[in-house]
Amino acid sequence: MSPKTETVPRQAMREQPPQERVGNFNEVPLGYTEQQALAEASRCLQCKKPKCIEGCPVAVDIPGFIALVQEGKFAEGARKIKETNVLPAVCGRVCPQETQCEVLCVLAKKSDPVAVGRLERFVADWEREHNVVERPHTAPPTGKRVAMIGSGPAGLTCAADLAKLGHEVTVFEALHEMGGVLVYGIPEFRLPKKILREEIDTLREMGVKLETSAVIGKLATIEELMTEEGFDAVFIGTGAGLPHFMGVPGENLMGVYSANEFLTRSNLMRAYSFGEKADTPIARGKRVMVIGGGNVAMDSARTALRLGADKVILAYRRSRDEMPARAEEIHHAEEEGIEFHLLTVPVELRGDERGWVTSAIMQKMELGEPDDSGRRRPVPVEGSEYEEPIDVAIIAIGAGANPLISSTTPDLETNRRGYIVSDPETGATSIPGVYAGGDIVTGSATVIEAMGAGRRAAAAIHQYLLGTKAEGQPTADA
Amino acid sequence: MNEIIAKEEIAPSTYGYDIYHPRIAKKRKAGQFVIIRTHDGGERVPLTIVGSDVQAGTVTLIFQAVGHSTKELAQLGVGDRLLDMAGPLGKATHIENYGKACVMGGGYGTAPVLPIADALKEAGNDLIGIIGARTKELVILEKELGAICSRLEVATDDGSYGHQGFVTDVLQKLIDEGEKIAFVLAVGPTPMMRAVSNLTKTYGTPTMVSLNPIMVDGTGMCGGCRVEVGGETKFACVDGPEFDGHEVNFDLLMKRQGTYKAEEQQASDHAAHCRVGLEAAR
Numbered sequence: 174m175s176p177k178t179e180t181v182p183r184q185a186m187r188e189q190p191p192q193e194r195v196g197n198f199n200e201v202p203l204g205y206t207e208q209q210a211l212a213e214a215s216r217c218l219q220c221k222k223p224k225c226i227e228g229c230p231v232a233v234d235i236p237g238f239i240a241l242v243q244e245g246k247f248a249e250g251a252r253k254i255k256e257t258n259v260l261p262a263v264c265g266r267v268c269p270q271e272t273q274c275e276v277l278c279v280l281a282k283k284s285d286p287v288a289v290g291r292l293e294r295f296v297a298d299w300e301r302e303h304n305v306v307e308r309p310h311t312a313p314p315t316g317k318r319v320a321m322i323g324s325g326p327a328g329l330t331c332a333a334d335l336a337k338l339g340h341e342v343t344v345f346e347a348l349h350e351m352g353g354v355l356v357y358g359i360p361e362f363r364l365p366k367k368i369l370r371e372e373i374d375t376l377r378e379m380g381v382k383l384e385t386s387a388v389i390g391k392l393a394t395i396e397e398l399m400t401e402e403g404f405d406a407v408f409i410g411t412g413a414g415l416p417h418f419m420g421v422p423g424e425n426l427m428g429v430y431s432a433n434e435f436l437t438r439s440n441l442m443r444a445y446s447f448g449e450k451a452d453t454p455i456a457r458g459k460r461v462m463v464i465g466g467g468n469v470a471m472d473s474a475r476t477a478l479r480l481g482a483d484k485v486i487l488a489y490r491r492s493r494d495e496m497p498a499r500a501e502e503i504h505h506a507e508e509e510g511i512e513f514h515l516l517t518v519p520v521e522l523r524g525d526e527r528g529w530v531t532s533a534i535m536q537k538m539e540l541g542e543p544d545d546s547g548r549r550r551p552v553p554v555e556g557s558e559y560e561e562p563i564d565v566a567i568i569a570i571g572a573g574a575n576p577l578i579s580s581t582t583p584d585l586e587t588n589r590r591g592y593i594v595s596d597p598e599t600g601a602t603s604i605p606g607v608y609a610g611g612d613i614v615t616g617s618a619t620v621i622e623a624m625g626a627g628r629r630a631a632a633a634i635h636q637y638l639l640g641t642k643a644e645g646q647p648t649a650d651a
Numbered sequence: 652m653n654e655i656i657a658k659e660e661i662a663p664s665t666y667g668y669d670i671y672h673p674r675i676a677k678k679r680k681a682g683q684f685v686i687i688r689t690h691d692g693g694e695r696v697p698l699t700i701v702g703s704d705v706q707a708g709t710v711t712l713i714f715q716a717v718g719h720s721t722k723e724l725a726q727l728g729v730g731d732r733l734l735d736m737a738g739p740l741g742k743a744t745h746i747e748n749y750g751k752a753c754v755m756g757g758g759y760g761t762a763p764v765l766p767i768a769d770a771l772k773e774a775g776n777d778l779i780g781i782i783g784a785r786t787k788e789l790v791i792l793e794k795e796l797g798a799i800c801s802r803l804e805v806a807t808d809d810g811s812y813g814h815q816g817f818v819t820d821v822l823q824k825l826i827d828e829g830e831k832i833a834f835v836l837a838v839g840p841t842p843m844m845r846a847v848s849n850l851t852k853t854y855g856t857p858t859m860v861s862l863n864p865i866m867v868d869g870t871g872m873c874g875g876c877r878v879e880v881g882g883e884t885k886f887a888c889v890d891g892p893e894f895d896g897h898e899v900n901f902d903l904l905m906k907r908q909g910t911y912k913a914e915e916q917q918a919s920d921h922a923a924h925c926r927v928g929l930e931a932a933r
């Protein structure tokens with residue numbers, strides 16, 4: 174390849190300046206201009222054996238789409254990605270590229286990798302903003318019906334793939350809006366909801382039926398869907414939405430939230446416009462402490478700041494190197510003035526006579542031997558406690574499996590921690606015709622991994638539906 | 652779906668709605684609730700399912716217009732649609748034949764008692780009912796409960812109807828008279844459920860109460876509805892809403908219910924202000 178590629182540096186993306194953006198909920202990165210996209214695309218060496226693809230859980234044809242960008246064929250570039258990834262505008266924004274596709278880019282060895290995510294975002298936005306989004310082709314109806322439970326990235330991807338193959342798909346979502354974590358968890362300033370809604374509209378245009386406020390396990394069980402409602406197969410993509418608490422004294426004080434509640438109030442219920450466009454309240458703390466070190470913690474901290482906090486502390490029990498959040502989010506949080514209190518953990522929350530949280534008793538930690546996750550285990554330092562005044566605490570230490578489905582589906586095998594056991598290649602569960610994927614199988618992971626699981630399951634469900642047809646076995650509705 | 656088929660003002664500021672949702676109508680069991688929204692941007696409001704008509708495909712809700720969202724709900728009329736309604740949520744009431752059971756309702760809390768009373772009756776229980784309200788005109792469902800209970804007592808705080816005093820006074824009187832009550836179910840304002848639980852505890856009578864902490868999703872996803880029962884944290888929307896009254900930390904529940912007092916005030920002031928504005932404009 175020509176050496177000219179070395180002379181073009183990795184293109185930075187324009188962003189709202191930190192002082193300005195902490196006062197609004199608008200998106201922080203503003204995206205590439207066409208010139209920037211062309212410059213960035215020119216850096217790609219079009220490797221014969223592209224390493225980058227191996228890092229992408231859905232194997233996006235990275236050099237393929239970048240070649241189209243190089244030619245200025247932006248919409249074509251977006252369509253190339255959509256062959257394997259139905260939500261490029263979302264993934265370009267939220268994938269942890271630094272540990273997935275970009276980390277393996279050959280350029281990363283000598284200088285900076287190609288900004289795959291930013292280019293992905295650029296082409297998807299370009300296609301949408303120029304109104305040239307094409308509805309994917311759908312095969313003639315097969316007469317088979319499939320139910321998706323949950324409308325997160327896993328369910329939406331599985332739905333899209335099955336609809337393309339001609340199956341009749343219904344998505345059942347417990348909340349009043351489609352999108353899973355993408356709508357209730359990830360804040361507007363990272364993923365504008367408008368983008369997601371447009372992606373979901375595409376699904377609707379493909380004939381996918383979308384049923385909100387449908388809590389499966391309560392409104393109907395999986396068995397009922399298959400016997401009474403005539404679904405031939407079911408995909409479970411219910412996510413890992415059960416919030417974990419720390420189990421320390423004072424955790425039920427007022428002003429103490431799970432990250433799920435805090436983010437749901439702010440995002441899904443739009444509590445940031447309470448009193449204007451929304452009726453759901455949220456506590457707007459002045460001194461907020463977020464406990465945790467992942468994306469969820471960063472999102473909570475940055476949301477609290479935008480709701481008007483003077484000081485936001487992020488307390489994490491390990492060191493910075495162990496923080497599971499995306500590098501870009503940690504960077505953004507620091508730029509905005511979030512204070513990181515590393516190697517500290519609250520051991521108690523204290524409140525006033527009304528029952529409102531007023532302080533956290535913090536303990537310092539040091540790193541000991543590695544634990545089963547390979548990360549060094551934090552151990553408390555004796556006598557290191559101190560008191561930190563706060564008026565809101567947000568607990569973002571992880572989430573588990575919601576038992577709504579497993580407790581109402583007797584034959585569904587789950588593991589010790591309540592996650593559904595399913596074949597990693599096909600998503601098949603212990604019940605014939607029932608598949609599962611995404612966070613409800615793996616525990617909290619990433620958007621693109623959930624999408625990968627949805628795709629694999631769609632392929633397997635397609636086989637299953639054809640198989641039962643070919644062998645003339647009785648299907649659920651026969 | 653979600654269309655209001657019938658509306659009735661059953662007491663001042665207390666309304667009964669029949670809402671078309673055949674799937675919930677078919678599936679619901681005593682003790683369960685729904686979460687509704689009236690409009691985009693509206694709150695998710697939990698309301699107990701009071702009954703359903705499987706043939707007509709309707710679900711009955713009874714609510715009191717106490718604040719911003721319930722007042723908005725009260726503005727709707729026959730033919731209007733709720734924006735969404737999710738359910739049936741929560742665990743169904745555990746029903747068994749206790750022999751003689753006492754069902755107690757306070758204020759609008761009398762409404763959720765009705766389906767449970769029905770189910771208890773069906774299971775063979777001999778039922779005593781005690782319902783209470785601040786004043787005579789707020790007493791609801793007397794006729795309906797009267798038809799199920801072998802004995803129904805009414806109490807009003809101001810003595811304008813039935814016994815003067817609280818439902819607990821009546822319960823005490825029945826116990827003193829020698830009624831052998833094997834089980835008590837109480838639904839109403841939190842102080843009432845606490846008072847009932849305190850009383851029955853002294854007699855060791857098993858008592859269930861239906862808690863109404865502030866909720867958001869109602870599916871176990873947010874933990875906002877957490878309550879303390881027997882020293883353990885539970886999510887009322889999925890583990891309840893009914894719990895052993897002798898184990899509930901009522902103090903904590905009442906505090907948490909007050910979390911958004913200032914905002915609720917703001918919302919209702921704002922609404923009142925808007926209405927004044929509207930009237931002035933007319």
Ligand SMILES: Cc1cc2nc3c(=O)[nH]c(=O)nc-3n(C[C@H](O)[C@H](O)[C@H](O)COP(=O)(O)OP(=O)(O)OC[C@H]3O[C@@H](n4cnc5c(N)ncnc54)[C@H](O)[C@@H]3O)c2cc1C
Pocket residue numbers: 267268269322323324325326327328345346347348352353354355358359387388389390410411412413414436468469472499575577578610611612613617618619620621623
């Ligand atoms: C705040 C936050 C920030 C994150 N940031 C990132 C990021 O930057 N990058 C990244 O890659 N990943 C991120 N993640 C992780 C990522 O969002 C998840 O891994 C991904 O969304 C999992 O997708 P899913 O389809 O398995 O489930 P989910 O997205 O969790 O969706 C599951 C859906 O199922 C619904 N549901 C549950 N039970 C039922 C039922 N019984 N009936 C009907 N519906 C039901 C739920 O309401 C929900 O809408 C973040 C997660 C959170 C919480």
Ligand SMILES: Cc1cc2nc3c(=O)[nH]c(=O)nc-3n(C[C@H](O)[C@H](O)[C@H](O)COP(=O)(O)OP(=O)(O)OC[C@H]3O[C@@H](n4cnc5c(N)ncnc54)[C@H](O)[C@@H]3O)c2cc1C
Pocket residue numbers: 684694695696697698699700713714715716717718719720721722759762763862863864865866867892908909915916919
């Ligand atoms: C499981 C359950 C079943 C219920 N069943 C009924 C019923 O059958 N009939 C009825 O009239 N009411 C019922 N309620 C209470 C009803 O949901 C509240 O009255 C309503 O949400 C108040 O909203 P508001 O905006 O009108 O009043 P606000 O002025 O906002 O609040 C008034 C009071 O209602 C409570 N409240 C506020 N928001 C919520 C919320 N999101 N979730 C729960 N409580 C809240 C608070 O404690 C507050 O002090 C039930 C509540 C629960 C949790």
Ligand code: SF4
Pocket residue numbers: 228229230231232233235258264265268270273274275289290293621
């Ligand atoms: S989907 Fe994510 S991991 Fe795959 S190429 Fe795009 S940004 Fe990279």
Ligand code: SF4
Pocket residue numbers: 216217218219220223224225226235236277278279280287289
């Ligand atoms: S590894 Fe890097 S340079 Fe090579 S094709 Fe992929 S993005 Fe382009």
Ligand code: FES
Pocket residue numbers: 865866867868869870871872873874875876877886887888889
């Ligand atoms: S209301 Fe969110 S967990 Fe119960």
